[in-house]
Amino acid sequence: MSKFTNSTLLVTGASGKLGRLAVEELLARGATKVIAGTRDPAKLQDLAAKGAEIRKIDFDEPATLAAALAGVERVLIVSTDAVGRRVAQQQAIIDAAKAAGVKHIVYTSAPAARPDADAGLNPEHFWTEVAIAASGLDFTILRNHMYAENTLADAGHVISSGQLFGLIGDRGTSYVTRADTARTAAGALLSAEGKTVEDVTGPAPVTNVERAALFTKLTGKPVNVVALTPADLQKGLEAAGLPDFFAAALVAFQRDAVTGFHGAVTDVVERYSGRKPTTFADFLTANKAALGA
Numbered sequence: 001m002s003k004f005t006n007s008t009l010l011v012t013g014a015s016g017k018l019g020r021l022a023v024e025e026l027l028a029r030g031a032t033k034v035i036a037g038t039r040d041p042a043k044l045q046d047l048a049a050k051g052a053e054i055r056k057i058d059f060d061e062p063a064t065l066a067a068a069l070a071g072v073e074r075v076l077i078v079s080t081d082a083v084g085r086r087v088a089q090q091q092a093i094i095d096a097a098k099a100a101g102v103k104h105i106v107y108t109s110a111p112a113a114r115p116d117a118d119a120g121l122n123p124e125h126f127w128t129e130v131a132i133a134a135s136g137l138d139f140t141i142l143r144n145h146m147y148a149e150n151t152l153a154d155a156g157h158v159i160s161s162g163q164l165f166g167l168i169g170d171r172g173t174s175y176v177t178r179a180d181t182a183r184t185a186a187g188a189l190l191s192a193e194g195k196t197v198e199d200v201t202g203p204a205p206v207t208n209v210e211r212a213a214l215f216t217k218l219t220g221k222p223v224n225v226v227a228l229t230p231a232d233l234q235k236g237l238e239a240a241g242l243p244d245f246f247a248a249a250l251v252a253f254q255r256d257a258v259t260g261f262h263g264a265v266t267d268v269v270e271r272y273s274g275r276k277p278t279t280f281a282d283f284l285t286a287n288k289a290a291l292g293a
């Protein structure tokens with residue numbers, strides 16, 4: 001039994017993909033007082049049937065958060081998808097947690113969270129980390145590396161065109177499955193103490209060349225990497241119809257893979273989830289249908 005199995009544990013964003021998996025993991029690991037927070041409680045009736053208490057939690061409604069956090073000892077704050085508004089949203093739940101007497105915050109951050117203007121989506125995570133530290137509460141910042149699932153979004157197009165566009169100098173990305181990050185977050189909520197920042201990674205970095213080779217192996221279709229400069233990749237993504245801010249965010253992720261920020265490998269998944277992280281090859285093999293294979 002983990003140290004905090006009988007503490008009152010709250011997961012925000014519990015109808016999101018990661019949040020739901022985290023609640024299910026807490027229940028599976030025997031947590032006795034699990035609260036699933038979401039903007040839309042109607043979506044979580046199945047979790048109520050499994051023993052979770054459901055509460056309405058919307059970071060955009062700060063006046064409601066004090067009641068929503070009543071009695072909570074430890075909270076997993078799932079970063080929201082409202083890009084551009086996240087710092088204010090997440091400041092609201094941090095402030096409410098402190099006021100409600102929460103002892104420990106777990107937060108889903110991003111690799112190499114930093115304030116740099118050209119760091120894509122990272123500044124929002126960095127400033128949230130700063131706000132959590134400034135609260136004085138204990139915390140576990142979980143810097144979730146790139147979801148393996150992200151690679152499925154354009155896999156069909158990459159494979160049918162035979163071209164995987166990346167950056168010159170790519171050093172690889174330690175893709176981690178969303179399920180592994182959710183189990184890790186649940187484990188941290190159940191056991192972590194003190195103030196720590198942890199990188200949540202897959203078991204090995206995968207370069208674009210290796211990703212293309214896996215696509216070829218699993219589908220029989222030749223896929224080659226086209227290595228570009230950041231400016232050319234940005235232009236290509238915009239020409240393909242992506243809004244410029246979204247293209248810039250994708251290029252920033254790839255630049256971080258060139259820098260080496262995405263190639264870190266840690267034991268964090270295994271330490272908190274009790275299982276070895278899924279390899280990228282196993283993930284793609286399990287998702288062959290999404291590759292058009």
Ligand SMILES: NC(=O)c1ccc[n+]([C@@H]2O[C@H](COP(=O)([O-])OP(=O)(O)OC[C@H]3O[C@@H](n4cnc5c(N)ncnc54)[C@H](OP(=O)(O)O)[C@@H]3O)[C@@H](O)[C@H]2O)c1
Pocket residue numbers: 012013014015016017018019037038039040057058059060078079080081082089108144145146147150178
């Ligand atoms: N590491 C990566 O590769 C990667 C990739 C994509 C996203 N992310 C980040 O990881 C987070 C979780 O990923 P996911 O796959 O579970 O995303 P998702 O399914 O799109 O979930 C979005 C989450 O945002 C929450 N949310 C949105 N507005 C909110 C608000 N006003 N108040 C409280 N919560 C709000 C949702 O909660 P409810 O709907 O339950 O209220 C939900 O949990 C994302 O939100 C994003 O910050 C990471």
